[in-house]
Amino acid sequence: MRKVDDSVYDWTRVASLLLLSRELDELEEKVLAPQRRIFYQFSARGHDLAQILLGLKLTDAHDAACGYYRSRPLLLALGVDPEDALGAAMARAGGYSDGRDLGVVFNHPNPGGPTALPMCGGVGAQFTPAVGWAQAIEYRRNVLGDQAFDKSIAVALGGDASVATGGFWSALTIATTQPLPLLFFIEDNGYGLSVPSSYQTPGGNIASNLGSFQGLRVLSGDGTDPSLCSSLIHDAVEYVREHRRPCLLRVDVPRLQGHSLQDTQAYKSAAVMEQEWQRDPLRRLFDGLVPHVLSPAHWADLQERSKARVQGASEAAQARPVSDPGRAATHVYFEGTVQHRGGLWAEGWMPPKTSEQPSVTGERINMVTATRRTLDHELSINDRMLVFGEDVGAKGGVHAITLGLQEKYGQARVFDTSLSEEGIVGRAVGMALAGLLPVPEIQFRKYAEPATEQINDCGSMRWRTNNRFAAPMVLRMPAGFGRCGDPWHSQTNEVPFIHSPGWKVATPSNAEDAVGLLRTALRGNDPVVFFEYRALLDASSARRPYPGDDYALLFGKARKVRSGTQLTIVTWGSMVERCEDAIESRSVELIDLRTLMPWDREAVLLSLQKTRRCLIVHEDTQTAGFGAEIAAVVAAEAFHDLAAPVSRLAMLDMPCPYEPTLMAHALPSVASIRARIDRLVGF
Template identity: 65%
Template sequence: MAEAKAKSRPAKAADPDPGFDWRRIAYFVHLSRALDTLEETELVPQRKILYQFSARGHDMAQVMLGSLLTHRRDAACGYYRSRPLLLALGVPPVEALGSNMGRAGGYSDGRDIGVVFNYPNPNGCPALPMCGGVGAQYTPTAGWAQAITYHRDVLGDEGYRGAIAVVLGGDASCATNGFWSALTIATTQQLPMLFYVEDNQYGISVPSTYQTPGGDIAANLSSFNNLEILSGDGTDPVEAARLLTEAVAYVRGGKGPALLRLTVPRLEGHSFQDTQTYKSEDFVRSEWARDPLPKLKAHLVGLGLDEAEWGSIAADAEAAVAAAREEAEARPVAAPESVTSHVFYDGEMQAFGGQWTRGYGAPRSTETPRPEGQRINMVTAIRRTLEQELEANPRMLLFGEDIGPKGGVHAVTLGLQDKFGIARVFDTSLSEEGIIGRAVGMALAGLMPVPEIQFRKYAEPALEQINDCGTMRWRTNNRFAAPMVLRMPVGFFKCGDPWHSQTNEVQFVHNPGWLVAAPSNAEDAVGLLRSALRGNDPIVFFEHRAMLDDVWARRPWPGDDYVLPFGRAKKTREGDAITIVTWGAMVPRCEAAAKDVSADVIDLRTLMPWDKEMVLESVRRTRRCLIVHEDLRTGGFGAEIAAVVADEAFLDLDAPVARVTMPDIPSPHNPTLLDWAVPSVAVIRAKIDELVGF
């Protein structure tokens, strides 16, 4: 493996034809400046725009980069100062301006701040949905880069050859987990990914030396293996052109990832409200002395452009912005009641992302189980379902920590890598943010990723990516979606502990846009998993550790075509004295506790959505409700069920709505302590008797 070598070379003499349309570049730089000026001098003071981030100083090099993204399967993901790139990719000024004003249409129909861009771009390189979190753009871009290689090498689509994924970030973002995770993914997999770092020496008010030792990420990474590094002045047209061309050509040539650091001035504050009092007057003057716009003008004059034509380009840009303003201000605000649409797939296909937008059609299915053979455990049921769907769907791939040769710490994926190969079933680096962020990029590229988080507690570092994925359809107003199936073992198993035995399902129910499955047995696991893998939403699929090989959870194979729709609960016992609502490992305990009681025991099976209708029908008939779950009491999902029952069936109740849960403590390790903390059959039965006798 060749080690990277930092390159920071002096500029060469001006090339009359360096591969750039310099007049077009000048137009888009003027367009970006005119938009910034309009917003800063009029629209923000008039409170027609509430968030404004100037791109002055960053603009020229971004426009040049955008002009190089010409492959149909390229993709770029930026951050809040990336509007010049968007303009160069073809975003109409009215969309950029109208989105910043929160008007109907645009990037999000007014749902998201206008500096968080997205652009499906049917004619070329899309701008993947940006996020408000610093550094959150890196790992989804790595996922797109890996999807390029998957489409090309596994699916045999030559249309992806030469495509690249480009991520933009400021120097401060190089301190984030997302940056380092994406860097690891790209370099270990030799992905066609370009890291484009705009170094303006500040993260809001914090100097870059607080983010990176010495304030130069390119120098610090000079010995990083499998990474081509280039560094230079992003305000010099000739040097920036050379470095951009070299970096893009390197990645397009299949040589692996590259990092290009360009130094640029931030000519305005971090945002409009930032007065930059933390900068000295001398430093601010030095920044303006490096303004790329006069340097661009001087370069074009050297290529034969006269003053009149320069003025004409500026006038054209200002006229375009004036027209965009008139059209944007004529746009209405979206109807307030429309804001609840597009949280989930509702039958209207998203414009971009997911396997369904790339021609996927689900095989035939049935909602009626047809049991066959001997009872099998949940491990076998899940593995067999994954195997069948991998065979049927070449877009599907599995990945996570230890899921390859080891077959997962719970043996769920045992043998799948041997059968389907390392490109489709593979281990990842130890970064949960990288696992989920990579899955987001793959999903956007039309694949069906099935990432695994090894234990529920390990999901914490990935929560930003989980949240961003779930909200994507809503915040882009159905322009983008990233469907995936996130498999996650939860709960106790023989013993407990604070790190491997957490449930906390409510965390994911509370993340908008995620469906949540919590099967208690092999049959339901098959139906829900197959439904999820053929769906069009991001789905959390909980695999309770105690039930994976539990005798009670074993069921006959329900058939190769069986699917179970989400939101459909099941009564595992029926009666009329009390309704017991539960899921996961508590289902058999509730059954045992109610064995000689006339009780409806309802296994919810999915928590988002949950079968409110079945629960309410049962409660209105039995007039009593007990909710049992393994999670903590305070803020647990049982509280939501109890609130709904109280809201909608209060007058039907003959006893208070009750809950049996874990106390508000982490899961204890010693089995004796665990048995005391987790709802037991005896404790559940005592509460049943109390309510029935109320």
């Protein structure tokens, strides 16, 4: 074994951290897990040395690493307290999540030092947020001129199985085409749980397969050899810092325990496991340091100190209470206490003063112009706001909403992306965590499906980190039918976003509301899905005068379109126009919800006290559509006010047809709405 380089690492510190990591694993496996004081355990044995060497090289205040469930040694190197680590494993109060998330799913705001971005439970979900942080570094460095980011980098850690995921390839594409200062740190232990690396990438070596990948430096070597591994990590980190370009470092490591504590490793032979233990990096570190760098007595002292520290941490962690169940539902949304990291508010930004009163001037404009004008104004007053997605740049978006914005604000602020919705939303998460305001666009609602994991992880972030982190953004997406339909471009389906805790959902039906809701979203402190209904983009019924640059609307406050006494219609988005046409000469109260998360149940229930009849109309399919939620609330809270059953009118339970006549048959029409009104009034 080559002699270790004393000029690059403090090897006493390395040894202390490695011994500390081993003691934590030992305690969990032999004491806490058998005593059922922890519920999940993922040993880092074999991976630990390489992670510690990496963590000690992350020294810039704006460095960030996004790890995965086996990344605790990295966190220890970044300064995480073992008491917090064990407290999280035991699901006790405080710590990373206040008992809300798996103990191995870490986060570490670390003010003034490198950040450990909130980890995710899904394999490969860590890559695109890391690339978003890297892009934010370059934006703050090159566009905002902040020299504090000149040497900052992002790191994404993953096992060998993660290289098969869409998140990995999306991040790789973004990092190499931009290019961006991102280190891909791949810990190859030969198995994705029980599945060999050869199932993840041909030949089982991602470094070999990416050797000719343009724009990417590729390094690979033994992650258990202290001298070689430290040299590789030093070279990789310094390359990314100096050249501002991505690097992939694959370290070959053994996984000395099962995938988790419950994994018996029956898929490995005894000979294979023996070979793995022969490569134990702790043993190799001992051989490399003792007696040349550390005396045997010094090593033994480090061991005793690690045991004592872990024992003390265990006692302190066990003394922590279980979090108050009454607080379990806090921090799903911003509640007034600003998160430690993420978004503009966490860095002291305060939104400009707004008004709920429109200043009506000028001619009526359509939804496209209203949305574009709002984006334009907010871009002009907020240099941390970025708009991006497929075709939003020179083309101006497939619906022309971003037309001219790139020309006005430049490609760094309004830009096109690669064709990966996971990459669009995931990078937005990383940008938001780094203090920017990302405004990503999904070209059509149906195309959001590949981004589902990133959307869900973003929404749950504030809650699962107990308000340590949040990723406020505005996710714009056109939805619903146009001149024709089809199963791919005409889907509405707002429900998954409403069902994803942490997201607010805006559904404007006219230009004035679009301005007010979009401005509130852009100046808020929560992630927002902003629907742009295709049928309304140029509809004359949706046109309104521009309500002013200060106009903003509260979420959860419905608009009473028309008063009436015989029946209440509850609707939103594209169906508002049709309902207005249907209620002519009828005494019907029409309520436009405007937002679905939160939705204004008080306005609906108050209206029903007067009309005693309820019809819910929406563009989405009926079964399990959001109308079912409204109907359930009405049935539970207004049952004694009702003079007729709650009724729903929605699209047939089928994909939206392409041919216009077939599409018209599937959707609620003016005639069908009118007929349902008459039936309910006559009940």
